Amino acid sequence: MEQFALITGARHGLGKSFAIELSKMKINTILVSRPNHGLEDFCTELKDKYEIDSRPYETDLSVYQNVIDLANWVNEYFDVFILINNVGTGGTRKITNVDIEYINNIINLNVVTTSALSHQLLPNLLKQPAGYILNISSLAAYLPIGFKTxxxxxxxxxxxxxxxxxxxxxxxxxxxxVVCPGPIRTNDDVMKRVEKGFFGKFMILEPEFIAKKCIRQLFKKKADIIVNPIIWLLIMILPKWIKIPLMTKIVKKEMS
Structure with missing residues (x-):
């Protein structure tokens, strides 16, 4: 039975770059994204260009039952040896100006989906000769930031x-x-926001670069993948009383 790599959030940005990078390596993929984002056309494009199998699965992974349904479908029909938990969401808002659904959406996509999908697919991964999980964290994991919280x-x-x-x-x-990238050059909205400050311009990376480095390190079983070592080191050595107010100030400027 053929093996597959499953990628969530696979239609745009970093997820799309992961899909292309694995397709170049002749690895079959199961790509997951929200409905009506052209996922089926993208899978067809990958199949035609790289001569691999690519299966689309459209769903909203912020809904818990959809995560379970995806896992059940995959476990029934596919041998999965790579799981890339790329789907996630963020936001830069004053917390008193948001409703509870804003908070729930971040927690559901970033926390619940990643942990639940990993748990549900682990028996499948453990049956393979070798299995790999890649989770996408962020440099923000190392420092609390006001207006992101x-x-x-x-x-x-x-x-x-x-x-x-x-x-x-x-x-x-x-x-x-796990990889902790900073800002990623994905769309015009992101670029407009992060390029308001020098720090943002310095941190931003191309999704293709991140994907290539991550896949390379994933197969080497690197537990902690660092794609921007200069920024990572800077965050590590700066004391909290400097970096937390500094990052909050930068984010507040991006909001304006």
Missing amino acids: VYPASKSFIYSFSRGLNQELKGTNVSVS
């Missing part, structure tokens, strides 16, 4: 969950990697 907390969860799960699975055929 819930997002960095959710990414801290992903980082901790990934490192802990990797340790738990030592001695098995499955390894877990």
Whole structure:
């Protein structure tokens, strides 16, 4: 039976770059995204160009039952040896100006979907000769930021969950990697926001670069993948009393 890689949030940005990178390596894919985003056409494009199999699955993964339905479908019909939990969402808002659904959406997509899908697909991954999980955290995992609040907390969860799960699975055929990229050049809205400050311009990376480095390190079973070492080091060495107010000030400027 052929093996597949499953990628969530696969139609745009980093997820799309992961799909292309794996297709170049002749790895079959199951691509997941929200409905009405042209996913089926993208899968067809990958099949024609790279001569691999690519299956589309359209659903809203912020709904818990949809996550379970996806996992059940995959476990019934496919052998999965790579799981890339890329789907997620953020936001830059004053917390008193948002409703509870805004907060729930971030937690559901970033925390619940990643942990639940990993849990549900682990038996499938453990049956393969080698299995790999890649979770997408963020540099925000290392520092709380005002006007983002819930997002960095959710990414801290992903980082901790990934490192802990990797340790738990030592001695098995499955390894877990986590990457903490900063801003990614994905669309015009992102570019307009982050380029308001020098720091944002300095941090931003191309999704193709991140995808290539992540896949390379994933197959080496690297637990903690660092794609921007200069910024990572800067965040690590700056004391909290400097970096938290500094980042909050930068984010507040982006909001204006």
